[in-house]
Amino acid sequence: MTILSNGHLWKHTEFIENKNFTFNRNKILDSLSKKDIDDAYLSISKWENYSPTPLIELNKLSKELNLNKIFYKDESKRFDLKSFKALGGAYAVEKVSKDYKEIIVSTATAGNHGRSVAWGARRLGLKCKIFISEFVSDARGQAMADLGADVIKVKGNYENSLIECIKRSTENNWQIVQDVAWKNYITVPKYTMAGYTVMMKEVADYIDRTKISHIILQAGVGGMAGAMIAGVARYLKNTPVIIVVEPDSAACVLESIKTGKIEKIDIKRESLMGGMSCGEVSLVPWEILKNSVQYCISLPDDDIANTMKLLGNASFSNEKIIAGENSAPGVISLITSCEDEKIKEKMQLNKDSNVLLVGCEGDTDEEMYQKLINK
Numbered sequence: 143m144t145i146l147s148n149g150h151l152w153k154h155t156e157f158i159e160n161k162n163f164t165f166n167r168n169k170i171l172d173s174l175s176k177k178d179i180d181d182a183y184l185s186i187s188k189w190e191n192y193s194p195t196p197l198i199e200l201n202k203l204s205k206e207l208n209l210n211k212i213f214y215k216d217e218s219k220r221f222d223l224k225s226f227k228a229l230g231g232a233y234a235v236e237k238v239s240k241d242y243k244e245i246i247v248s249t250a251t252a253g254n255h256g257r258s259v260a261w262g263a264r265r266l267g268l269k270c271k272i273f274i275s276e277f278v279s280d281a282r283g284q285a286m287a288d289l290g291a292d293v294i295k296v297k298g299n300y301e302n303s304l305i306e307c308i309k310r311s312t313e314n315n316w317q318i319v320q321d322v323a324w325k326n327y328i329t330v331p332k333y334t335m336a337g338y339t340v341m342m343k344e345v346a347d348y349i350d351r352t353k354i355s356h357i358i359l360q361a362g363v364g365g366m367a368g369a370m371i372a373g374v375a376r377y378l379k380n381t382p383v384i385i386v387v388e389p390d391s392a393a394c395v396l397e398s399i400k401t402g403k404i405e406k407i408d409i410k411r412e413s414l415m416g417g418m419s420c421g422e423v424s425l426v427p428w429e430i431l432k433n434s435v436q437y438c439i440s441l442p443d444d445d446i447a448n449t450m451k452l453l454g455n456a457s458f459s460n461e462k463i464i465a466g467e468n469s470a471p472g473v474i475s476l477i478t479s480c481e482d483e484k485i486k487e488k489m490q491l492n493k494d495s496n497v498l499l500v501g502c503e504g505d506t507d508e509e510m511y512q513k514l515i516n517k
């Protein structure tokens with residue numbers, strides 16, 4: 143009996159095709175420029191302890207799914223922060239403080255972005271104020287305090303923590319380093335996305351002449367997905383099929399792709415995929431995502447823990463992979479797509495496919511990770 147044929151039914155909630163799909167390299171690089179992307183790689187690749195994260199082949203899974211290769215970009219090895227987020231916030235801190243060495247930086251966060259900002263501030267000897275909602279775990283708050291940040295807990299959800307961050311930062315003249323863009327606040331979120339594009343540069347360097355045929359990208363506010371697509375436009379010669387995956391309780395990209403305009407989701411239940419539980423796509427990524435994403439998939443939380451366990455016990459690859467909650471949906475959506483013949487054919491997933499998945503994080507919350515894999 144194979145891993146996937148043990149009677150378990152892998153499921154997605156919704157699958158849609160983008161009727162406005164058209165991949166335009168130049169238009170994508172108008173939103174996040176070649177210079178922004180190249181500057182980020184030049185800076186980040188010089189940071190102490192920088193090295194590309196591994197690109198692991200899920201060889202056992204590709205065999206079961208009858209695909210040529212599945213590459214898993216393992217961001218659990220990103221510096222000592224265990225998440226791709228380390229590339230974004232910390233790089234934005236470096237950019238905003240370039241000519242202002244005495245500034246205090248601030249941010250609102252669900253966890254990983256704040257850790258990156260705190261870590262970036264510590265690297266440069268800057269003070270840092272982090273606003274978290276009451277729903278952010280104590281372990282995540284402590285991790286930022288351990289990096290020297292002043293952590294401020296705010297009643298309510300992420301949006302309340304952002305409102306408080308903006309209010310206090312305006313009063314005190316702190317420089318906000320947010321990964322979400324809004325009207326008149328575009329430059330800093332662009333820096334965070336430019337930082338994330340380093341992942342695609344590393345993938346392009348590693349795969350050499352192998353052609354990636356499909357990329358599955360997790361989305362919260364869409365920054366990571368938008369950045370990876372900008373990286374595709376900058377570094378890859380071919381255009382892979384691009385798929386976005388989200389929690390079904392917060393599928394803000396999927397709903398926006400459906401109507402062709404930004405739709406706000408009223409989140410009724412917080413997903414286990416915490417970093418992806420976002421109600422509205424951010425402005426800069428939307429400009430990239432709205433035409434270049436070909437398919438969107440939404441998922442329930444049901445298979446997250448099991449997938450983390452299967453990655454962790456080397457069921458999909460020769461080595462064990464520590465994958466957090468937000469790393470599992472790429473794998474799950476690939477499996478559900480391959481198990482549905484119609485979707486598999488539509489997406490042209492076949493024996494020649496080389497699929498790229500982003501393992502965005504490791505055990506960034508160790509307690510939660512242990513709880514889930516031992517479920």
Ligand SMILES: Cc1ncc(COP(=O)(O)O)c(C=O)c1O
Pocket residue numbers: 225227254359360361362363364365366367416417418420468469502503
């Ligand atoms: C830890 C974490 N946070 C957040 C996100 C979402 O990123 P973004 O909000 O840029 O779409 C992801 C992955 O999609 C993630 O792994």
